[in-house]
Amino acid sequence: MEGSVRIQIEELGVDPSVQPRVDGLDANHVRALEETPETWPPLKVVRQDGQYLLVDGYHRLEAAQNLGLESIRVEVVDAPSDGDLHALAFALNAAHGRPLSLADRRAFADRLLRAQPHLADREIARRCGLAANTVGSIRGRLEESAQIEQTAERVGYGGYVYKPRREAGELPEPDPVEALGDYLVKRERRQQRRIARYLEQLAVALDDQHKLKGWETHEDAAEACRATLDDERVAELAQELGSGAHNVLQVAIALGYDEVEG
Secondary structure, X not given: OOEEXXXXXXXXXXXXXXXXXXXXXXXXHHHHHHOOHHHOOOEEEEEEOOEEEEEEOHHHHHHHHHOOOOEEXXXXXXXXXXOOHHHHHHHHHHHOOOOOOHHHHHHHHHHHHHHOOOEOHHHHHHHHOOOXXXXXXXXXXXXXXXXXXXXXXXXOHHHOEEOOOOOOOOOOOOOHHHHHHHOOOOHHHHHHHHHHHHHHHHHHHHHHHHHOOXXXXXXXXXXXHHHHOOHHHHHHHHXXXXXXXXXXXXXXXXXXXXXOOO
């Protein structure tokens, strides 16, 4: 950081893509600023390509231009190491002045997800000032429209890495309390409990087929496999599913499943 200096307004560069406010400037706020130019804090700028580039103070700059001012005080701040001036502008604008709107915060979350989908919802929510479930809904929309890919791992605050909760079509993780209890029973009962737990997990995963969009009939599911897998894998999957499904169906019948009523 180089501190505060006074520069000619014509020396100041403005990149609209850095502005974090999706609706642009608030004319009422600009007019209010015009009444008290002597109270304005310095604009925040970074040095880029030999010029001062504005990152915080768009309303003050507009007010200065309306007042016909030729110079203005600016504070030179360090550019981020990743070069993301939009993120820097968002952080600076969120810290003071006219509050960022919900639309501004959602737009920034959308931008972060597109650039860094591996970041955890809570981490993005922290940076944007949103609820984690709001970020989750934005992520879901982007994933559903194939604008971002699902990630096997997420990175949270401080670099903590973890796996996100189960997606539809994946087996749920075993209950840790129940897994611990397995060590407290004899071997035969432990094996039986594993079988029962597996079938419970499988039942949950099988029920997810009703949540998967585009799977209305068995032909829909088959077509999805043919469209995304090569012929050899399709043939292998058919055998694997057939054999496994037959065994599971026999267990269901043994447990009381009625094929006619079912």
